[in-house]
Amino acid sequence: MRILIIHQNFPGQFRHVARCLLGQPGVEVLAIGRDTAPGLAGVPLLRYKPHRPVSDTLHPYLRPFEDGVLHGQQVLRLLLDLKRKGYRPDIILAHPGWGETLYAKDAFPAARLIHFCEFYYHAHGADANFDPEFPLDLDGAARIRTRNALHLLNLEHCDQGIAPTRWQLDLHPEAYRHKLIQLHEGIDTRALQPNPLATLQLPNGTVLRAGMPVLTYVARNLEPYRGFHTFMRALPSILREHPDCQVVVIGGDDVSYGGRPNDAENWRSKLLRENPIDLTRVHFLGKVPYATYRQALQVSAVHTYLTYPFVLSWSLLEAMACGCLIVASDTAPVREAIHHGENGVLVDFFEPQALAEAVLDALNNPARHQEKRKQARRTAEGYDIEVGNGRYLKLMGVSRG
Numbered sequence: 001m002r003i004l005i006i007h008q009n010f011p012g013q014f015r016h017v018a019r020c021l022l023g024q025p026g027v028e029v030l031a032i033g034r035d036t037a038p039g040l041a042g043v044p045l046l047r048y049k050p051h052r053p054v055s056d057t058l059h060p061y062l063r064p065f066e067d068g069v070l071h072g073q074q075v076l077r078l079l080l081d082l083k084r085k086g087y088r089p090d091i092i093l094a095h096p097g098w099g100e101t102l103y104a105k106d107a108f109p110a111a112r113l114i115h116f117c118e119f120y121y122h123a124h125g126a127d128a129n130f131d132p133e134f135p136l137d138l139d140g141a142a143r144i145r146t147r148n149a150l151h152l153l154n155l156e157h158c159d160q161g162i163a164p165t166r167w168q169l170d171l172h173p174e175a176y177r178h179k180l181i182q183l184h185e186g187i188d189t190r191a192l193q194p195n196p197l198a199t200l201q202l203p204n205g206t207v208l209r210a211g212m213p214v215l216t217y218v219a220r221n222l223e224p225y226r227g228f229h230t231f232m233r234a235l236p237s238i239l240r241e242h243p244d245c246q247v248v249v250i251g252g253d254d255v256s257y258g259g260r261p262n263d264a265e266n267w268r269s270k271l272l273r274e275n276p277i278d279l280t281r282v283h284f285l286g287k288v289p290y291a292t293y294r295q296a297l298q299v300s301a302v303h304t305y306l307t308y309p310f311v312l313s314w315s316l317l318e319a320m321a322c323g324c325l326i327v328a329s330d331t332a333p334v335r336e337a338i339h340h341g342e343n344g345v346l347v348d349f350f351e352p353q354a355l356a357e358a359v360l361d362a363l364n365n366p367a368r369h370q371e372k373r374k375q376a377r378r379t380a381e382g383y384d385i386e387v388g389n390g391r392y393l394k395l396m397g398v399s400r401g
Contacts, residue, residue, distance in 0.1 A: 001398060002028045002087070004111070006075065006094035006101055010037040010045060013095065013116055013164075013185050018043055020389040025401040030089075032078055032100070046082075048074045061146040068099025068150045075100045079107035091396050096154040105157050114395070115158040117180060119311055120151050120171040127257070127308040131224060131350075134258065155179065160395070165312050167333035183395065186388025187317045189381050191294070194323030194373075198298030200248070202283050208246055208299045213363045216300040216324070218250045218293070218315045222268050225257040226313070227306020227329055232271035233352035234359065239277060241356075242363050247282040248296050257310070297322040302362040306349060307331060320344075321380035323373045325366075327358045337383075343375035 003021060005011070010033030011018050021029045022042050033039065035049045050070035054063045089108055094101045095116040104113055123129060123141035155161065155172065161180040163169035169180050198210045208214050215238065219226035228251075238245060253266040264270035268284065285292070297303065303324035305316045309332045316337060319326060326344035328334050338344040345362065347354045362369050393400055 001026060001091070001396075002030070002089045003091045003093060003396065003398075004089035005029065005031045005043075006033075006092060006104070007031070008034040008037065008071065008095070008098045008100060010034075011040040011043070013118075014093065015040060016186055016188070016385040017093075017389055017392040020385075020393065021398065023401065024393070024398055027398060030087075032075060046078050048078055050074050061143050064147055065099075065150055068102060071099040072102030076103040076107060079104060083107055093396070096158070097151075099150055101158075102150075102153060112160070112396075113158045114160045114162065115154055117151075117155070117158075117161040117163050117169070117172060119168060120173070121148055122171065125309075126171060127225065127310040130308045133229070134224065162395075165333040165336050167309070167336060168311065181395070183391050184383055184388055185392075186383055186385035187314060187321060187380065189321045189384045192297070192318050192321035192380075194377065195298040198295055200292070200295040200299045202248075203285070204280075204283075206246075208248070210299045212299065212301065213242060213245045214299050214301050215245055215247045215359060215363070216250070216296050216303045216319075217247070218296070218303075218305075218319070219313070220251060221254045221256045222249070222251045222266070223255055223258060224267065225308050225310060226251075227304075227308075227349060228267055229271055230306055230329075230349060230352050230355060231304055232275045232277075234356040235277050235282065236275055237353065237356040238359050238363075239281060241360050245281065245363060248300075249282065249284045250286070250288055250293060250296060252287045257308075294318075294322070297324055300324045301366060302327055302359050304355065304359065305329070305334065306355075307334060308349075309333070312337065317380055317383050320376040321383075323377045325362050325369050325373050326376055327355065327362060337379060338376075341372075343372055343379050345369075345372070 005014050007014055010031045018040055021027050029043050031043050031045045033045055035047045039045045054067045058066055089111045091112045092104055093114045121144045123144045129136035155176040162183045163180055164184040166182050169182050196210050200208045217231050222228045253268055261270045297319050303319040303326055305328040312333045326338055328338050328346055329349040330346035331349055340346040345358050347358050
């Protein structure tokens, strides 16, 4: 069986299943990704780059669509070259969000096209216009409606779609939901486990140990979409009421979602200015190696995860796998993983004081919350990569070797 995996940042969400496929007898794996994709050892990767940038003269609403067309055209050129050489995939597994598979069926109409349907945008009821601090205007709503043109085409021409959470699946139009199944790619719960002997050395030389009152926050970038503003507004109260607490913050100063602040270089600078805190107790580590990230989760006494209704982060599930006590926002799709009072604590996204009180209760009463940590680990085991890989293989008709 020939399986072609397409992802502009390959391997992306397909890291675990691609590794798994490499070990299956009779399966040949090939990948296509951007010239900037990291790649994956053992998987041949064909790289591409759109032949030109999006036109500056195009209507702003249409620029994301033209970008998708440019990606799709360049991938089509690769596919046609493969076809001329006699290559025929049985399955194309792809993330279509950048337009790469727009014309895949024109090259290989007989291939089964499976799309990773991560998100379908809405002007109301999901991430956009969720936060009253950043209201959505009519221009923004119109942009979102137009942006979905690419996603509608992706839904139309795929044979099967995958969404990692039920909430993300249900965002898609009802007319196409019969094509979609819920399937999370999984996390490595063997590499991510509780470690009562874990330590984390900070840049200033301080060593944090499991069992100490350590509060952690993790995001790819520190920004409102992941509740960074709520977290920062809760910190002064937490630090004042718990003088021994140390805070570890992991994440960059770029923007993954939404926009930059108008009056500061980045959200960290802006929120530090608005919420003065003791930087000898709050440690901004930036983007860190995976081993450092894991150590931070393993020494954590309380881990905060806040998000708009948006894509569920791996970091939440990975923190649960490490047995963290989770204090999270009461938002979708967090509620699918965290059940209040059972395997974590849910708080109002918009209430910094509620967040502070929940964190302080957890720091001051660790024994009371011990069972929640154990249940979080058990929940995470249900998201193990072996579960995800097994479901992927079944979906593709691959017998596990």
